[in-house]
Amino acid sequence: MSSPRKMNAAVYYGIKDLRVEETEVPGIGDGDVLLRVNACAICGTDVKVYNYGYKTLEPPAITGHEISGTIVEAGGKVQGHVIGERVCVVPIVSCGHCYYCRRGLTHLCIEFARNTEAFGFSYPGGFAEYMAVPEKAVRGGNLVRVPDDVSDEEASIAEPMACALNGQMLAGVGIGDTVLVIGAGPIGCMHATLSRALGATTVIVSEPREERLEQARRFGADYFVNPQKEDLKTIVMEKTGGIGANVVMIAAGSKAAQESALELSANRAHIDFFGGLPRDDSTVRLDSNRIHYKEVYIHGSSGCTALQIQTCIDLMKGKRVDGKRFISRVISLEELPKMVAEAGTWSELKVVVKP
Numbered sequence: 001m002s003s004p005r006k007m008n009a010a011v012y013y014g015i016k017d018l019r020v021e022e023t024e025v026p027g028i029g030d031g032d033v034l035l036r037v038n039a040c041a042i043c044g045t046d047v048k049v050y051n052y053g054y055k056t057l058e059p060p061a062i063t064g065h066e067i068s069g070t071i072v073e074a075g076g077k078v079q080g081h082v083i084g085e086r087v088c089v090v091p092i093v094s095c096g097h098c099y100y101c102r103r104g105l106t107h108l109c110i111e112f113a114r115n116t117e118a119f120g121f122s123y124p125g126g127f128a129e130y131m132a133v134p135e136k137a138v139r140g141g142n143l144v145r146v147p148d149d150v151s152d153e154e155a156s157i158a159e160p161m162a163c164a165l166n167g168q169m170l171a172g173v174g175i176g177d178t179v180l181v182i183g184a185g186p187i188g189c190m191h192a193t194l195s196r197a198l199g200a201t202t203v204i205v206s207e208p209r210e211e212r213l214e215q216a217r218r219f220g221a222d223y224f225v226n227p228q229k230e231d232l233k234t235i236v237m238e239k240t241g242g243i244g245a246n247v248v249m250i251a252a253g254s255k256a257a258q259e260s261a262l263e264l265s266a267n268r269a270h271i272d273f274f275g276g277l278p279r280d281d282s283t284v285r286l287d288s289n290r291i292h293y294k295e296v297y298i299h300g301s302s303g304c305t306a307l308q309i310q311t312c313i314d315l316m317k318g319k320r321v322d323g324k325r326f327i328s329r330v331i332s333l334e335e336l337p338k339m340v341a342e343a344g345t346w347s348e349l350k351v352v353v354k355p
Contacts, residue, residue: 008355009128010336013059018050018337026124030077031135033143035069035087038152040126041327042066042336042351043160044185047343056116064353065091065119067126068146068155077135081143088155088313089126089133090142090306093117106140107166107303126156127336129355141306147317153330153352154316154323160350161315161323162308164190164251164274167301168198169308171247171270175199180236180245180264182206183252183275184216186326186349191249191274192221197320200247202239206232211347218325236264245269253277255284261298262290273300326350 007025012018028034043066049057057063067089074083081087094101094109094117101109111117119125123134133143146155164187173179179195181188184207195203203221207213208228217224225235236245244266250257253275261271277284291298316323328349331339336353 007129008333009062010064010333012049012057012061012063015053016050016341018340020334020337023128025130026132028073028075028132029135030075031138032075033071033078033081033133033138034073035067035089035131035133036072037067037069037126037128037131037355038086039068039156040064040066040353040355041156041160042340042353046120047340050340054116054121057121062124062128062131063120064125064127065089065121066156066159067091067119067131068152068158069126069131072130075135078138081138086146086152086155087143088146088158088309089119090144090309091119091159092303093119093123093134093137093142094140096140104305106305127333127353127355129333144306144310144313146313150313150316151324153327155313156352157323157326157350158309158312158316159304160187161190161194161312161321161326162304163187163301164194165308165312166304167191167249167272167274168194170299170301171249171272173198173200173247176201177246178202178204178240178266179247179249180204180206181221182248182250182254182257182261184209184212185251187274188249188251189216189219189326189349191251192216192219193321195247195249196220197315204236204239204245209347215347215349233260233263240266248272249274251275255281258284259286262287262294262296265294265296267294267296269294269296271296271298273298276302327352330354
């Protein structure tokens, strides 16, 4: 075996209790592979788990689901993957046979929705030096190859970028569109970049936090609006000749943004509710007549497929998207607990852990 029997991992013991400690390297069966984790990006969900827990997560557990790594061991039954291969991990382990899986919508898998069968939840995740990928995931296509000219750090953010791409595809973003992105966190910046890559003519970014708005200027949008200092509707209408945005991507968990989107959209616009709301406060008021007369499409987007992750890796490989721009900090595993605990005090884009 090319790996030691002991490893360091960030172990979640409960709410606000994350400890880096030595533990056993996981063993593997005949159909499994063992990954040396090269990079694991911090997701907003990881921060929520740290602060509030998660209904199906039983401590002690290793979280982290935005993972890239190298195969260092493979069981004798493994086909299609070899030792030394660099891969990105699709976090959702779908069943492959339910109604949605048979239609290619593996991120909407019924079994996943019931059990949260995913890395970092029901399976140990990537905030560790090594992690096992079970046969079900290996056979299910959860390992996406990473080419030499895509870095480990870029590969780790392919999954969140693919979640943004899923929303872009649902909204049908294309040549000639005006896209309004509400929220300029890492996902909002990904939406702005992908909109441009998909052919949008005009991209407008709205963000009330000045430091995030300043960060967003690196990602190719045309107009940047602080809605606390400027009237967003006035600017959107001015830049669109009174038509409104063809696509409104709401990349923030904001009821006000969801409710105001109808006023900012053109006829037959697509409005994507990308940012989720708290479970106990998730009801919004929408003007049904506006939806009716404007023939507006309102939809949500959540998760992504292996194909969308592959597409994002290809976009980074082909330099259509510069993945490195989204990574604002790289930290060690030992720095992770402090970084997660202080998440509400910093305005980073993607922070990547190198175990």
